[in-house]
Amino acid sequence: MSASSTAADVIQKTIVDEAKAEAKRMIAEAEVSARQLTEEATENAKTNLTGWADRRRQMAQASGDRIIGKARNDAHMKILTAKARIINDAIEQARKRFEKERGTAQYKVFLKNLIISASIQIGGGDVVVSARKEDQAIISKITGLATAISKVAGESAKVSIGKKPLEMIGGVFIQNKEGNITVDYRVETLLAQVEQQKRNEIAKTLFPKIEKTETGKE
Amino acid sequence: MSEVLEGVEKAEAEAVQIREKAQSQVEEIQRDAERKARGIEQIVRTQLTKEIEALQKSVESKAKNKSQRILLKADEEAVSLEEQGTKNIKKTVDIIIKGVYAFGGGGK
Incomplete structure (x- = not known):
């Protein structure tokens, strides 16, 4: 082997070795850079998704x-419905009981008092009393109505019975002669x-016993 | 002398190839890293979604149990109302009738 060929070998080896070293460095740097990129992406993903995840968690809680x-x-409605049903039942029973009482002496007094009270509210004068057909007969037999009304109202009064009987549970519907002032004393109105x-x-x-526990809350 | 130059040229050509190959590897590493980075958000999102769905199931299950208890309690309360109402209805009807008679200026 000559001296020149040995020197040439050294130069060649140096050139290749330098290239290899540079290649190794390039790859190492690329790997570091890749790791950094992955770490940054993970951090960014966590940061970006924090708000999204919090909102989703809140939505999950809100669904509960x-x-x-x-x-x-629903519980409140169940209780209200149960109460309303029983109250309606009581009103219905009261209505039926009233129907049974229509022939009593107390009912007759009741009608008389309703007519006097309503006529006084109207201010006396000529009043027209509308009632059930059966009650028209009772009212026609009541005496002293006009006197009782004029005594309180302070002017003369005349009570007449409306020609057309009304369909109702009981009581009276009273208006002045002109028909522009009315007092509704029908039993259904009074019940309401x-x-x-x-x-x-x-x-x-x-x-x-229920007043304090009816909210359905635990 | 020409042999020496020839050898050097050959070595330089090899060095170029080495660098090119390395560059190619670097680019591959970069592409991989970018691809991985793009996928990371989806991976994290999927994990969080699973976790949140489990939370939601648990919350809803607890809420449904509680709802059942609330509704059962309301049913019991409604039954109690019915019982009390039935027991006290006559007294209540008396109050209503008395209230109606009061419009005629009398009680009962």
Whole structure:
């Protein structure tokens, strides 16, 4: 082997070795860079998804709240419906009992008092009383109506019975002669008024033990 | 002398090939890393979705159990109302009738 060929071998080896070393460095740097990219992407993904995940978790919790809220509403409705059914039953029974009482002396007094009270509200004068056909006969026999009315109203009064009988449970419907002032004392109207006015008393009487536990809440 | 030059040229050609191959590997590593990075968000999202779906199932299951208890309690309460109402209905009808008679200025 000559000296020149040995030197040439060294140069060649150096050129190749340098290339290999550079290649190794390039790949190592690329791998570091790749790791950094992956780590950054993971961090970014976590950051980006934090808000999204929190919202999804809140929505999951809210879906539970909605289910419970609906159950509470349904429970409340069940209780209200049960109460309404019983109150309606009581009103219906009261109506039936009233129908049975229409032939009594107390009912006659009741009609008389209704007519006097309503006529005074109208202010006396000529009043027309509408009633059931059966009650028209009772009213026609009541005496002293005009006197009782004029005594309180302060002017003369005349009570006449409307020609057309009304279909109703009982009571009277009264208007002045002109027909522009009316007082509705029909029993169905009075029952509705009693239901409104005595709502609390009726509820407390029907359900004395329930008042504090009816919300359905746990 | 020409042999020496020839040898050097050959070595330089080999070096070029080595660098080109390395560059090619670098580009492959970069592509892989970018592909992986793009997929990471989806992987994290999938994991979170599974976790949240499990949470939702658990929350809804608990809520349904609680709802059943609430509705059962309401049913019991409704039955109690019915019982009390039936027991006290006569007294209540008396109050209503009395209220109606009161419009005529009298009680009963």
